[in-house]
Amino acid sequence: MPFPIHRPRRLRGRALLRRMVRETRLHPCEFIEPLFAVPSKRARKPISSMPGQFQLGIEDLVEECGRSLELGIGAVILFGIPPKKDPLGSGGYARDGVVPRAIRALKRSLKDLYVIADVCLCEYTSHGHCGVIEGERLLNDPSLKLLAKCAVAYADAGVDMVAPSAMMDGQVGAIRSALDRAGHQELPILGYSAKYASAFYGPFRQAAESAPAFGDRRGYQMDPSNRREALHEVDLDIGEGADLVMVKPALSYLDVIAEVKRRSPVPVAAYNVSGEYSMVKAAAERGWIDEPRVTLEILTSIRRAGADLILTYHAKDAARWIAEGREP
Numbered sequence: 001m002p003f004p005i006h007r008p009r010r011l012r013g014r015a016l017l018r019r020m021v022r023e024t025r026l027h028p029c030e031f032i033e034p035l036f037a038v039p040s041k042r043a044r045k046p047i048s049s050m051p052g053q054f055q056l057g058i059e060d061l062v063e064e065c066g067r068s069l070e071l072g073i074g075a076v077i078l079f080g081i082p083p084k085k086d087p088l089g090s091g092g093y094a095r096d097g098v099v100p101r102a103i104r105a106l107k108r109s110l111k112d113l114y115v116i117a118d119v120c121l122c123e124y125t126s127h128g129h130c131g132v133i134e135g136e137r138l139l140n141d142p143s144l145k146l147l148a149k150c151a152v153a154y155a156d157a158g159v160d161m162v163a164p165s166a167m168m169d170g171q172v173g174a175i176r177s178a179l180d181r182a183g184h185q186e187l188p189i190l191g192y193s194a195k196y197a198s199a200f201y202g203p204f205r206q207a208a209e210s211a212p213a214f215g216d217r218r219g220y221q222m223d224p225s226n227r228r229e230a231l232h233e234v235d236l237d238i239g240e241g242a243d244l245v246m247v248k249p250a251l252s253y254l255d256v257i258a259e260v261k262r263r264s265p266v267p268v269a270a271y272n273v274s275g276e277y278s279m280v281k282a283a284a285e286r287g288w289i290d291e292p293r294v295t296l297e298i299l300t301s302i303r304r305a306g307a308d309l310i311l312t313y314h315a316k317d318a319a320r321w322i323a324e325g326r327e328p
């Protein structure tokens, strides 16, 4: 006899009670803010495909991160854009490359900032692929050595966590043993475990100048049609020593996030990627949606699906809206 005994609306009548019985809450400390660093001292170049995002010179990056810290954002994740690209992506593991320089500057000025470095080669290779190529084939095992070199370079510069995103088989294990050999046994690894070959990365590739010069990434990133395979990737990464795992993108993969969360003994991150961000911005610019509400609703849904952490370009805006008491 559900009705009239049960009336779920009793709990919805007043904002105070709705807040009390809310199942999912957003907190800025669960946000990881992606930022793009360029090797100049001063630069703040708008990324046209991602309104509100910039390629930042080192000092501008430090200022930007200072604001993130004040807003209570949990961490930043750095992507570097090198001055020159080459076939082996040497700018990714150069000791004085843009990311190590950015890490050192951030660590010098902002002691409390938690700094993560993305580990991939696509921003640094002239062909735009995430590893070493031979003809048009991407070679898995030779790429591992270079990815491990990147991770060690960032660790030596003082980074707090590394996040390999190249989708090479064995990348977490290769990076773990290289870090251990270099004395960084305590440095955690966030695996981009279930990273799909997604069209939602389009705006990022403009931001990071990393679109592949030929072909696509379907030979190494996952097929969007697959869910069980994501669990396999997560198991493999945890087996290789991943301390946290990730599903990417987020919004079209909420089912994958939920399933990974159910099975994973380690924290689960989800990457609310560039295309997801830019769609919201574009619609908001046209006045078609209420940007704060839509943004908070999206972030809430990613958390509700099971993500413990969210990588999102909305981090600062969302942190401000949360502080203002806005709700999805």
Ligand code: PBG
Residues within 6 Å of the ligand: 118, 120, 122, 130, 165, 166, 200, 201, 202, 203, 204, 205, 217, 272, 273, 274, 275
């Ligand atoms: C690098 C990398 C990409 C993203 C994060 N790390 C691009 C890609 O795989 O092409 C995408 C992030 C985004 O779209 O916001 N491999």
